[in-house]
Amino acid sequence: xxxxxxxxxxxxxxxxxxxxxxxxxxxxxxxxxxxxxxxxxxxxxxxxxxxxxxxxxxxxxxxxxxxxxxxxxxxxxxxxxxxxxxxxxxxxxxxxxxxxxxxxxxxxxxxxxxxxxxxxxxxxxxxxxxxxxxxxxxxxxxxxxxxxxxxxxxxxxxxxxxxxxxxxxxxxxxxxxxxxxxxxxx
Numbered sequence: 001x002x003x004x005x006x007x008x009x010x011x012x013x014x015x016x017x018x019x020x021x022x023x024x025x026x027x028x029x030x031x032x033x034x035x036x037x038x039x040x041x042x043x044x045x046x047x048x049x050x051x052x053x054x055x056x057x058x059x060x061x062x063x064x065x066x067x068x069x070x071x072x073x074x075x076x077x078x079x080x081x082x083x084x085x086x087x088x089x090x091x092x093x094x095x096x097x098x099x100x101x102x103x104x105x106x107x108x109x110x111x112x113x114x115x116x117x118x119x120x121x122x123x124x125x126x127x128x129x130x131x132x133x134x135x136x137x138x139x140x141x142x143x144x145x146x147x148x149x150x151x152x153x154x155x156x157x158x159x160x161x162x163x164x165x166x167x168x169x170x171x172x173x174x175x176x177x178x179x180x181x182x183x184x185x186x
Contacts, residue, residue, distance in 0.1 A: 002172045003081045004029065005059040006089045007068055007113045018133040019145040022089040022113075023060055025131065025161045029168050030058050042078065044071035056172045057081075068113040073120025087127035087168060087178070090114060091145065095132025098156035100163050102182045103128040127171075127178045129164050131157070 006026025007019075014020050030037045030047055037047035037058050045060045057079065061071035076086065084104075090111055095101055105125040108114040118124045136144035149157050167185045170176040 001055045001057070001079070001081055001085050003057045003059060003072075003075065003079070003086045004089070004168055004172060005061065005068070005072055005086065005117075007065060007091070008060065009064050010060075010062045014146065016148050017146050018149060019065060019091055021091045021131045021133065021157060021161070025089045025129070025164050025168075026058055026060055028161050029165045032165055032169060033058075033173070042071050042074040044075060046075070051173050054172075054175070055079075066112040067116055069116030069118070069120030072117050076121060083121050083123050083126040084178075086121075087129055087171065088114065088117060089129045089131070089164060089168075091133045092130040093133060093135045093141065093145070095130060095134065097132055097134040097153060098160040099132035100160050100167075100185055101128075101130040101132070102167060102178065102185055103130065104178055104182070129168065131160055131164060 006022035008023030009020060033049055035047040035049045035058055037045050037060055039046045043063045047058045049056050059075060061068040063071050090113060094109060104127055107124060108118055163185060167181050171178055171181055
């Protein structure tokens with residue numbers, strides 16, 4: 001079993017902002033896998049598919065970023081996902097714009113959504129797909145993460161989301177080891 005979680009904030013006000021790159025990437029993955037992420041359960045929208053005997057669940061928490069762990073923890077407990085069967089797509093202020101970094105575990109790096117998931121799962125040993133949104137130069141962080149990408153930024157981010165979608169497809173559908181993907185995509 002595999003659970004892939006895209007982090008973001010629900011609602012049109014936050015659509016396609018830097019903080020919602022996890023939602024956008026999950027939407028792209030869902031389209032590639034032809035899965036509808038529309039079932040409302042445990043404060044999240046979910047969609048599932050089966051590849052052979054393997055169940056793959058795509059998740060968009062509806063709890064807002066800072067409380068993402070509530071939805072992820074409840075789904076993991078109910079469906080009995082182990083932490084290493086979970087991959088979380090997140091934005092990362094500390095990475096250059098459009099840089100992709102995969103990790104198998106680690107601290108939150110100050111990301112409140114990740115802090116919430118670590119708390120809910122009781123471990124930091126779950127997979128991460130980090131997409132760089134870079135740190136703002138002359139703007140408050142909250143204003144930066146809640147702003148949309150500009151034209152050139154959007155093009156670069158879409159290319160990174162394509163790479164993230166490919167990596168997640170290999171992990172979930174082709175059952176490639178996440179650590180091996182780190183070597184290929186980092």
